[in-house]
Amino acid sequence: MSTAMAPEPVDNGGDARTRRSIARAVLANPTMVTFGALAVIILAFSALAPGLFTQGSNFVQLAQNVAILTVVSVGTTFVIITAGVDLSIPSGIVLGQVFAVQALKLLPLGEGTTAFDATANQTTALSVLVAVTAALLGGLIIGLINGVVVAYLRVPPLLATLGTLGAGLGVALILQDGVNSATYALDPVGNGALIAGIPNLIPIALVVVIAGFVLLHLSVFGRHTYAIGSNPEAARRVGINVERHLLKVYVLGGVASGLAGFLSLSYFSTTSIGGFSTANLQAITAVALGGTSLFGGVGSIIGTLIGVWIPAVLKNGFIITGVQPYWQDVAVGFVLIAAVWFDQLRRRSRDRG
Amino acid sequence: MTAAATDVGTAMAAAIPAVSAHGVTKSFGHVRALRGASFEAFPGQVTALVGDNGAGKSTLIKVLAGVIPPDEGEVRVDGEPVHFTDPLDAKRRGIETVYQDLALVPDLDAAANVFLGRELRRMRFLHDHAEMRRRTRNAFVELGVGLVQDMRVPVASFSGGQKQGVAIARSAMWASRVIIMDEPTAALGVIQTAKVLELIERIRDKGLAVIFIAHNLPQVLQVADRIEVLRLGRRVARFGRGEADVDRLIAAISGAYTNDEPT
Ligand SMILES: Nc1ncnc2c1ncn2[C@@H]1O[C@H](COP(=O)(O)OP(=O)(O)OP(=O)(O)O)[C@@H](O)[C@H]1O
Ligand SMILES: [Mg+2]
Numbered sequence: 001m002s003t004a005m006a007p008e009p010v011d012n013g014g015d016a017r018t019r020r021s022i023a024r025a026v027l028a029n030p031t032m033v034t035f036g037a038l039a040v041i042i043l044a045f046s047a048l049a050p051g052l053f054t055q056g057s058n059f060v061q062l063a064q065n066v067a068i069l070t071v072v073s074v075g076t077t078f079v080i081i082t083a084g085v086d087l088s089i090p091s092g093i094v095l096g097q098v099f100a101v102q103a104l105k106l107l108p109l110g111e112g113t114t115a116f117d118a119t120a121n122q123t124t125a126l127s128v129l130v131a132v133t134a135a136l137l138g139g140l141i142i143g144l145i146n147g148v149v150v151a152y153l154r155v156p157p158l159l160a161t162l163g164t165l166g167a168g169l170g171v172a173l174i175l176q177d178g179v180n181s182a183t184y185a186l187d188p189v190g191n192g193a194l195i196a197g198i199p200n201l202i203p204i205a206l207v208v209v210i211a212g213f214v215l216l217h218l219s220v221f222g223r224h225t226y227a228i229g230s231n232p233e234a235a236r237r238v239g240i241n242v243e244r245h246l247l248k249v250y251v252l253g254g255v256a257s258g259l260a261g262f263l264s265l266s267y268f269s270t271t272s273i274g275g276f277s278t279a280n281l282q283a284i285t286a287v288a289l290g291g292t293s294l295f296g297g298v299g300s301i302i303g304t305l306i307g308v309w310i311p312a313v314l315k316n317g318f319i320i321t322g323v324q325p326y327w328q329d330v331a332v333g334f335v336l337i338a339a340v341w342f343d344q345l346r347r348r349s350r351d352r353g
Numbered sequence: 354m355t356a357a358a359t360d361v362g363t364a365m366a367a368a369i370p371a372v373s374a375h376g377v378t379k380s381f382g383h384v385r386a387l388r389g390a391s392f393e394a395f396p397g398q399v400t401a402l403v404g405d406n407g408a409g410k411s412t413l414i415k416v417l418a419g420v421i422p423p424d425e426g427e428v429r430v431d432g433e434p435v436h437f438t439d440p441l442d443a444k445r446r447g448i449e450t451v452y453q454d455l456a457l458v459p460d461l462d463a464a465a466n467v468f469l470g471r472e473l474r475r476m477r478f479l480h481d482h483a484e485m486r487r488r489t490r491n492a493f494v495e496l497g498v499g500l501v502q503d504m505r506v507p508v509a510s511f512s513g514g515q516k517q518g519v520a521i522a523r524s525a526m527w528a529s530r531v532i533i534m535d536e537p538t539a540a541l542g543v544i545q546t547a548k549v550l551e552l553i554e555r556i557r558d559k560g561l562a563v564i565f566i567a568h569n570l571p572q573v574l575q576v577a578d579r580i581e582v583l584r585l586g587r588r589v590a591r592f593g594r595g596e597a598d599v600d601r602l603i604a605a606i607s608g609a610y611t612n613d614e615p616t
Contacts, residue, residue: 220472220480223461227469230460237456238470239441297460 030291030343031303037335038306038313045317052320060198066312067201068093068260068267069282070305074212075256076283077304078249081216082229083296084150084157086253088142089260089280091168095138096261097271098172101181103134120187127185135262136255142168143254147247165280172273182270190266201263208259213301225249229296285311285332289339295347310335369432371396371562372417372448372531377426378586379412386412388586389426394531394562394579399553401565401577405606409586410566411453414533417564418450419443430530447529453536455520459509464489466508467523492526493518496555497548514545518552525556532556533564538572550576570599582606588613 045053052058072089079086107115107130115127142164149160193199216222224245227235236242260279265271290307292299315328370393379387386409394400404410415421417428419437427434430446437443440450457466464486473481473488486504493499498518503511508519517537524532534553538546553576557563567573573580580597582590582605590605590612597605604610 214479218479220474220478223465223469223472223480226461227458227465230458231456233454234456234458235469237440237452239444240470297458 030298030339030346031300031306033342034289034291034303034306034310034339038310041310041313041317045313045321049317049320053317058316058320060202062309062312062316063202063205064199066308067205068263069279069286070205070308071208071260071263072253072256072279073283073286073304073308074208074301075253076280077212077287077290077292077299077301078216078222078225079157079253080284080287080292080294081225081296081299082246082249083294084229084246084249085161085284085294086146086250087158087161087280088146088164088168088254089257089283090276090278091165091172092139092142092254092257093261093264093276093279094172094271094273095142095168096135096258097138097265098175098261098273099134099138099258100131100186100262100265101183101271102175103130104183104185115185116181116183118183118185120184123185123188128189131186131265132259132262135265136258138261139254139256139258140251141254142257143251144247146254147250150250151243151246169273172271176271176273180271180273183265184269186262186266187269190263190269201267204263208256209301209305216299216301221245221248226297229298231297282311285336288343289332289336291339291343293343293347294340295343298343368395370394370429371431372564373429373432374413374416374423375427375429377413377416377423377428379409379416379421379424386586387416387423387426390583390586391588392417392581392583394564396530396562397557397560398578399557399563399565399576401567401573401580402583403567403570403573403580403602403606404583408583408606410583411535412586413583414450414535414564414566417443417531418448418533420450444527447527448531448533449524449528451517451520451524451532451534451537453539455516457508457516457520460507462486462505462507463493463511463519464504466519467492467526471527489522489526492522496522496525496552498522498552512545514541514548517541517545517549521549521552521556525552525559525561528556528561531562531564535566536568537565538567538569546572570602573602574599582613584608 072093076086076089101116104116104127105114107127109115109118109122115124115130118127145164146157146161149155149163150157189200191199195203216225224235224240227240228242228245232242264276286307287299287304288294288307289310290300290303290305292303311328311332314331315325318325318327372394374390374392376389376391377387378385378389390409390413392402392413402410402413412421416423419440419442422437428437429435430448435446458469461469464482467489468485473485475481490504508516511519521534521537537553538549541549550572553563553565557578565573565577574597578594580592580602581588582602584606589608590610592601601610
């Protein structure tokens with residue numbers, strides 16, 4: 001009478017129970033399931049195209065391809081864990097690009113030219129710094145507006161960020177007079193390799209992933225992010241400033257988009273005002289594939305990382321094995337539905353009251 | 354039974370209440386929820402607050418917990434007047450509340466819930482989950498909350514009684530003066546109710562003032578050292594242990610009996 005609060009099934013001990021509970025823990029962990037799916041896909045393609053698919057260079061290429069999506073997906077993981085969503089990612093990216101370009105144009109380089117006109121071998125640390133700061137600022141502004149509108153004006157995030165999606169792209173078009181501009185000033189960032197053989201985008205994305213991991217899983221900020229997504233009222237009653245925290249989360253998402261804008265400008269050497277229109281849906285897909293719940297309160301950075309890779313690996317595998325790559329869209333669509341369905345099942349079985 | 358518990362409700366003049374309300378009024382529009390309500394809870398005692406639906410019990414404890422400010426009247430902590438502007442004010446004074454809906458975060462584990470908003474930190478911004486889990490486990494052992502083997506799972510998968518245990522243990526860990534519980538046994542079965550009542554007694558024996566709202570009168574008579582009866586927003590009766598029975602409580606709740614002069 002004096003020990004247990006609630007009568008749990010008596011522990012009959014033994015390995016069988018442990019093994020069963022490990023199996024249950026694995027199945028209950030959506031990240032493990034997605035990781036299993038990714039492993040199966042990689043193994044299947046490796047068998048279908050021995051040598052080709054598993055080449056190191058192929059994986060480096062893939063990692064570079066997913067780097068920009070990885071950056072925005074890390075940001076959007078936080079947003080979705082608060083039970084929110086950020087559709088404005090494309091405008092954050094494009095504003096990041098445009099702000100960077102405009103800032104480079106303000107930085108004189110002598111003889112009437114600016115850092116914007118620099119060739120790849122004229123790149124300076126200062127111009128990179130100016131461009132990255134401006135890009136982050138562009139994303140920050142979008143994130144700030146999202147956060148204020150969602151947290152304080154209580155507009156549902158779907159519509160709030162749909163609004164800033166349109167508005168942000170509009171502002172980018174105004175600033176650019178409707179045309180893209182090309183610059184090679186950031187080329188060494190986007191196409192160089194400080195670590196031999198590994199293009200810069202990869203370590204940059206990796207740093208973002210690690211920072212996101214520490215912030216989400218190890219910091220008090222991350223803990224409060226989960227709490228707010230899971231039960232905002234409970235968070236409020238223990239004294240967490242829910243509105244201010246939500247604002248910070250949307251700012252984080254915006255800043256990640258701005259950084260992605262800087263990276264894409266460096267990589268493609270041009271703004272691409274119409275080029276990232278589905279980045280929001282890709283990021284949401286990646287996050288959901290990774291087991292982060294759209295209902296909030298559950299999710300992980302590792303899951304998101306896996307979720308980013310699944311569509312990329314599928315597409316790459318289809319190309320290498322000679323299947324029409326459009327099958328990627330079909331496959332990802334169904335995998336996504338399965339992942340979300342799985343999340344629902346897990347929730348229902350978990351909430352036993 | 355503790356020494357304090359043998360005191361009678363009408364002979365408390367000597368002791369200073371851990372928390373008390375004096376002539377508190379509170380209106381919501383035209384509804385006068387509290388009309389000069391007084392209330393006292395003493396350290397080391399379980400004080401039950403009973404009354405009919407709408408008598409003002411929840412409103413009164415929200416005033417004591419800093420959730421709503423009173424229109425008139427005074428709240429005192431250890432005899433000193435206080436003016437709470439929000440629940441954090443009350444928490445700082447060692448007053449914790451277990452709300453009827455528990456206010457747990459279902460997707461976080463027990464330790465994260467217990468320390469939510471007061472996380473132990475490393476390097477200022479990281480949380481020290483291992484230490485939080487250790488302290489939570491110790492607190493659970495000390496309080497007799499049997500969740501020790503379930504420390505990693507989210508509380509969503511707990512039974513109703515286990516969740517109640519986490520919510521009460523959380524309050525018990527942080528409360529240094531008063532724990533307020535609004536119908537903590539309302540949703541529980543017989544066995545789990547017994548365990549929660551036992552938990553309440555353990556917390557009482559640590560020297561805290563426990564305020565306990567319930568409609569189940571036999572339960573109240575079993576666990577309460579003192580009973581205060583609220584009717585139409587005012588205290589109408591108070592009893593020490595052994596002074597009341599179910600019939601007399603019902604009489605007080607329904608207005609047929611009173612032993613308290615309106616203040
Ligand atoms: N926020 C509010 N707005 C308007 N009226 C309120 C509010 N809170 C309480 N009341 C009213 O005040 C009166 C007292 O309510 P209270 O919740 O304190 O009663 P109670 O004794 O806790 O009842 P129960 O046993 O049903 O929980 C009721 O008439 C209730 O409708
Ligand atoms: Mg009530």
